[in-house]
Amino acid sequence: MFEATELNDRNRRAERLWRWLFGMMTGLLIVPVVLILGVLIVKGGPALSIDFLFTEPTDGMRAGGVFPALIGTIWLVAVALLVSVPIGVAAAVYLSEYAPDNWLTRLINLCIINLAGVPSIVHALFGVGAFVLFFKFGISILAASCTLAVLTLPVVIVATRESLQAVPQAFREACWNMGATRWQTIRRVVLPNSISGILTGVILEVSRTTGETAPIMFTGAVFLLPFLPQSVFDPTMAMSLHLFVVSTQVPGVPDELPYGVALVLIGMVLCMNALSIAFRVYLRGKKKW
Amino acid sequence: MANEVTPTVEHAIETSKLNLWYGTFQALFDVDLAIKNGIVTSMIGPSGCGKSTFLRSVNRIVERLGYVRTTGRIDVHGHDIFGEDVELVQVRKQVGMVFQRPNPLPLSIRDNVLFGARTHRLETKSTRDEIVQSALEQVLLWDSVKDRLGARATTLSLEEQQKLCIARLLPVKPRVLLMDEPCSALDPKGTEAVEELIWELRGQYTILIVTHNMAQARRASDECVFMLMGKVIEHTRTEEMFVAPAHRETADYIEGRYG
Ligand SMILES: Nc1ncnc2c1ncn2[C@@H]1O[C@H](COP(=O)(O)OP(=O)(O)OP(=O)(O)O)[C@@H](O)[C@H]1O
Ligand SMILES: [Mg+2]
Numbered sequence: 001m002f003e004a005t006e007l008n009d010r011n012r013r014a015e016r017l018w019r020w021l022f023g024m025m026t027g028l029l030i031v032p033v034v035l036i037l038g039v040l041i042v043k044g045g046p047a048l049s050i051d052f053l054f055t056e057p058t059d060g061m062r063a064g065g066v067f068p069a070l071i072g073t074i075w076l077v078a079v080a081l082l083v084s085v086p087i088g089v090a091a092a093v094y095l096s097e098y099a100p101d102n103w104l105t106r107l108i109n110l111c112i113i114n115l116a117g118v119p120s121i122v123h124a125l126f127g128v129g130a131f132v133l134f135f136k137f138g139i140s141i142l143a144a145s146c147t148l149a150v151l152t153l154p155v156v157i158v159a160t161r162e163s164l165q166a167v168p169q170a171f172r173e174a175c176w177n178m179g180a181t182r183w184q185t186i187r188r189v190v191l192p193n194s195i196s197g198i199l200t201g202v203i204l205e206v207s208r209t210t211g212e213t214a215p216i217m218f219t220g221a222v223f224l225l226p227f228l229p230q231s232v233f234d235p236t237m238a239m240s241l242h243l244f245v246v247s248t249q250v251p252g253v254p255d256e257l258p259y260g261v262a263l264v265l266i267g268m269v270l271c272m273n274a275l276s277i278a279f280r281v282y283l284r285g286k287k288k289w
Numbered sequence: 290m291a292n293e294v295t296p297t298v299e300h301a302i303e304t305s306k307l308n309l310w311y312g313t314f315q316a317l318f319d320v321d322l323a324i325k326n327g328i329v330t331s332m333i334g335p336s337g338c339g340k341s342t343f344l345r346s347v348n349r350i351v352e353r354l355g356y357v358r359t360t361g362r363i364d365v366h367g368h369d370i371f372g373e374d375v376e377l378v379q380v381r382k383q384v385g386m387v388f389q390r391p392n393p394l395p396l397s398i399r400d401n402v403l404f405g406a407r408t409h410r411l412e413t414k415s416t417r418d419e420i421v422q423s424a425l426e427q428v429l430l431w432d433s434v435k436d437r438l439g440a441r442a443t444t445l446s447l448e449e450q451q452k453l454c455i456a457r458l459l460p461v462k463p464r465v466l467l468m469d470e471p472c473s474a475l476d477p478k479g480t481e482a483v484e485e486l487i488w489e490l491r492g493q494y495t496i497l498i499v500t501h502n503m504a505q506a507r508r509a510s511d512e513c514v515f516m517l518m519g520k521v522i523e524h525t526r527t528e529e530m531f532v533a534p535a536h537r538e539t540a541d542y543i544e545g546r547y548g
Binding site for chain 1: 348350353355377378379380381382385386388390392393394395404405407454457458461
C-alpha cells in the first residue's frame with residue numbers, strides 16, 4: 001500500500017537533478033573565491049612579515065613594507081565614514097520617517113538608486129572638481145574621503161532605510177497614539193531598535209571602499225610619500241593605489257611584492273567585515289522584541 | 290482644552306454629520322453619535338462597517354493617511370477637535386487608544402508606563418515611582434509585576450501586555466479611552482480579566498469599546514451602538530438593544546445573521 005508509484009520515482013529523479021544543479025552553481029560560486037585567496041596566499045605569503053606591515057617602502061618601492069599605505073587607507077576609510085554616516089543616516093531617517101509618499105519622494109529614491117550605479121571614475125572626476133578645486137581642499141585625505149563618502153552615500157542610505165523599516169509599524173503607531181511627535185518616536189523607539197542594524201550595515205558598506213582606487217587617485221592618494229599624514233589636509237599613500245603602482249608602474253619589482261600588498265588589502269577588508277558581523281551578532285543577542 | 294477645568298459635560302464624544310472618505314471610498318456616512326460621559330459604550334457591527342475608522346477619527350489618527358478626507362464635526366468634552374487652534378498632541382493626550390493586538394513598546398514595563406508621561410513632560414524624578422505604581426494598580430497589574438518593573442514588556446503574557454497598554458495611557462489623565470477589540474487576541478480568561486478591568490475603570494474615564502463578541506458587549510457596557518455600512522443604525526442602552534432591538538438589521542446582526 002505504501003510502494004512508490006512510477007510518478008513518485010519520476011519526481012524523485014527530478015528532485016535529485018535539481019538539487020544537484022543548484023548545488024553545482026553554488027560550488028561554482030566558491031571557485032573564484034578560493035582561487036583568488038589561494039593564489040594570493042601562495043604567491044604573496046612569502047612577502048608577508050611583521051616588518052612588511054610596519055616599515056616603509058624602500059628602493060623605489062621595490063623592497064620594504066606598506067606601512068604608510070596601510071595607515072593612509074585607515075585614514076581614508078575612517079574620514080569617509082565620519083562624513084557619510086551622519087549625512088546618510090539623517091537622509092534615510094527623513095525619507096523613511098518623515099517624507100510623505102508622493103512623487104517627489106519617489107523621485108529622490110529613484111535618484112539614490114541611480115547614484116549607486118554611477119561608475120567610480122565619474123565620482124573621481126566629480127571629486128576633483130568639487131572637493132579638490134572648488135572647496136580648495138587640495139589633494140588631501142579630506143578631498144579623497146569626501147569623494148569616497150559621496151560614492152557610498154546611496155548604499156548607506158539604503159542600508160539605513162532597511163534597518164528603519166524593520167522596526168514594526170505598530171511601535172510607531174503606539175507612540176503617535178499617545179501624542180508623541182515623530183521625533184520623540186524616532187529618538188525613543190525607532191532609533192534604539194534599529195541602531196545596531198544601521199551601524200553594522202553602514203560599516204559593512206563603507207568598508208567596501210577600502211579597495212576603491214579611482215576615486216582617491218586624483219583626489220588624495222599619491223604614489224610615494226616618505227612621511228605619514230599629519231592631518232586630513234595632507235595627501236597620503238593608500239593600499240589600493242600602492243597595489244596598482246607596484247604591479248604596473250614600477251619596473252623590477254620582485255614577484256611576490258604585489259601579491260603581498262593585495263593580501264594585506266584583502267585582509268583589511270575581511271577584518272572590517274568580520275568586525276561588522278561580530279558587532280551585529282553581539283547586538284542581535286540583545287535585541288528587544 | 291488642555292488643562293482647564295471643564296464642568297462635567299453630558300457627552301464625552303459628540304459627532305455630527307461625520308463623513309469620512311479613504312480616497313474615493315466613503316467609510317462613514319453622516320454619523321451622529323453622542324457618547325455619554327463616564328460610562329462604557331460598546332460598538333458592534335459586521336466587519337468593515339467602519340468601527341475602527343470611527344475610533345481612529347476621534348483621536349485624529351486617521352489623518353496620518355494622506356488620502357483621508359473628513360467632513361462634519363467631532364466634539365470631545367464640548368470642544369471641537371477640528372478647531373483652528375487645536376494641537377493634535379493634546380487631542381491624542383485626552384483621547385487614548387488601545388489596539389486589537391497588544392503593542393507594548395520594546396522597552397521595560399516601567400518605561401512603557403512612563404512613556405506617555407514623558408512625552409507630555411508630566412513626570413519628575415520624584416513622581417516617577419508613584420506614577421508607575423498608581424497606573425499599574427489601576428489596571429490590576431501591580432501585584433504581579435511589581436518585582437520586575439525593569440523586565441521587557443514583551444516578556445509579559447498577552448493579557449498582561451494588554452493591561453499594560455491600558456496602563457500606559459492613564460498617567461496623562463485622558464478623558465476618553467478608545468478600545469478597538471481589546472480582547473480579541475486574548476484567551477477567555479484574559480478576556481474576562483480585561484473586561485473586569487474595563488468595568489473597574491468605568492466612571493473615571495469614558496470608554497468606547499469595539500467588539501465582535503456579543504456576550505461581551507452585553508456584559509460589559511452600559512450603552513451599545515450598532516453600525517452597518519458606515520452608518521449608525523441604533524444607539525440605546527445595552528440591555529434594550531439585546532432584548533428589544535428597534536431595527537430589523539440590529540436584530541439580524543445580534544442573532545448572527547450576518548458576519
Ligand atoms: N487605510 C484604509 N484605506 C482604505 N480603505 C480602508 C482603510 N481602512 C479601512 N478601510 C475601509 O473602510 C471600511 C471600514 O473599515 P474599518 O476598519 O473601519 O472597519 P471595522 O468595522 O473596524 O471592521 P473590523 O470589524 O473588521 O475591524 C472597510 O470597507 C475598509 O475596507
Ligand atoms: Mg476594526
